[in-house]
Amino acid sequence: MKITAKTEYGVRAIMQVASSTNLTQVKEIAKKQNIPERFLEQVMSLLKKGGLVEAVRGAGGGYQLARHAKKITLRNIIEAIEGPINLMECLGEEEELKCGSASSACVVRDVFRGVQSTVAAAFNSITLADLVEKQNKSSAPTYHI
Amino acid sequence: MKITAKTEYGVRAIMQVASSTNLTQVKEIAKKQNIPERFLEQVMSLLKKGGLVEAVRGAGGGYQLARHAKKITLRNIIEAIEGPINLMECLGEEEELKCGSASSACVVRDVFRGVQSTVAAAFNSITLADLVEKQNKSSAPTYHI
DNA sequence: TTTATATCCTACCGCTTTGGTGGGATATTG
DNA sequence: CAATATCCCACCAAAGCGGTAGGATATAAA
Numbered sequence: 001m002k003i004t005a006k007t008e009y010g011v012r013a014i015m016q017v018a019s020s021t022n023l024t025q026v027k028e029i030a031k032k033q034n035i036p037e038r039f040l041e042q043v044m045s046l047l048k049k050g051g052l053v054e055a056v057r058g059a060g061g062g063y064q065l066a067r068h069a070k071k072i073t074l075r076n077i078i079e080a081i082e083g084p085i086n087l088m089e090c091l092g093e094e095e096e097l098k099c100g101s102a103s104s105a106c107v108v109r110d111v112f113r114g115v116q117s118t119v120a121a122a123f124n125s126i127t128l129a130d131l132v133e134k135q136n137k138s139s140a141p142t143y144h145i
Numbered sequence: 146m147k148i149t150a151k152t153e154y155g156v157r158a159i160m161q162v163a164s165s166t167n168l169t170q171v172k173e174i175a176k177k178q179n180i181p182e183r184f185l186e187q188v189m190s191l192l193k194k195g196g197l198v199e200a201v202r203g204a205g206g207g208y209q210l211a212r213h214a215k216k217i218t219l220r221n222i223i224e225a226i227e228g229p230i231n232l233m234e235c236l237g238e239e240e241e242l243k244c245g246s247a248s249s250a251c252v253v254r255d256v257f258r259g260v261q262s263t264v265a266a267a268f269n270s271i272t273l274a275d276l277v278e279k280q281n282k283s284s285a286p287t288y289h290i
Numbered sequence: 291t292t293t294a295t296a297t298c299c300t301a302c303c304g305c306t307t308t309g310g311t312g313g314g315a316t317a318t319t320g
Numbered sequence: 321c322a323a324t325a326t327c328c329c330a331c332c333a334a335a336g337c338g339g340t341a342g343g344a345t346a347t348a349a350a
Contacts, residue, residue: 001147002146003232004234004309005234008233008253008254011253015252015253025325036309038312041326044326055325055326056326057317057325057326057327058316059323059324059325060318060320061318061326062326063326074256087148088149088153089150106283107283108157108160111276111279114267115268119260122260122263126256134252135252138251138252149338150337151337170295181339183339183341184340189297190297190298201297201346201347202298202345203347203348204296204348204349205348205349206295206346206347207296208297
């Protein structure tokens with residue numbers, strides 16, 4: 001569950017999409033967010049595969065949200081891009097077989113599992129709408145007296 | 146801040162060291178915990194460099210805790226092995242320069258930074274003594290009736 | 291003083307992941 | 321049909337991961 005550049009790109013990109021009521025193109029996002037265009041293409045494809053955005057192909061096409069920004073969580077975005085959240089390899093529901101050694105392994109993993117749930121919950125509680133709002137607050141107030 | 150096998154090995158190894166009042170040897174840990182011996186050597190070296198354990202060299206040597214198990218946190222262990230905890234690359238105090246694009250980058254990073262502090266705090270609150278105790282509780286009760 | 295033992299240090303190796311580039315197929319508008 | 325934009329797949333260099341190996345160094349016991 002390391003947060004890679006790809007994930008950050010994805011979050012920023014979908015924020016950009018959420019900020020517009022019209023279709024948003026990869027080229028536009030890439031320029032405004034300073035992200036390699038061809039690379040961003042692939043990220044957008046993941047967001048689409050994850051059902052978070054919809055694409056309109058052809059000239060004049062672009063991307064739009066697949067549902068309201070309040071219904072998209074940061075966790076949704078992360079998991080669309082990086083797959084299921086797990087702090088360590090063996091915490092993925094099925095792979096607990098190879099519990100290498102005695103109980104110590106399980107104890108350690110239990111602890112990590114707990115932290116992992118905390119993280120997942122945190123990401124779950126933040127929506128795309130929250131992110132966009134936070135951004136507006138931090139950049140908008142140019143009207144000082 | 147991905148938790149790798151190396152980190153799990155390290156935690157289990159230092160738990161083993163903490164479980165004994167005498168010196169504990171790499172060979173012994175490797176066997177009991179089912180960890181490649183030469184690999185574990187390097188992990189122990191990191192724990193030593195991090196000031197968590199002390200080594201006694203030569204025949205009959207081994208490792209012991211450098212301070213009481215209550216004074217060693219899980220965070221100490223993780224950071225000794227993996228370096229500073231950061232959820233993503235650019236969250237390491239100094240590297241915020243390359244804030245790629247506009248404010249969206251900062252907003253995203255602020256959010257991740259927040260989660261990161263939560264994780265760090267969680268790891269900070271768990272001591273080596275806690276881990277050992279938890280292990281004893283989960284394995285000891287062989288006396289049924 | 292030699293020998294056995296155990297830590298220490300450094301290099302290497304195969305494999306996967308990461309961050310990106312590039313070629314072109316496909317769909318849509320005009 | 322041309323222009324435009326998404327889509328799909330292959331490739332690449334660099335870094336990280338898990339592990340192996342060689343040998344130097346320190347110490348205890350013979």
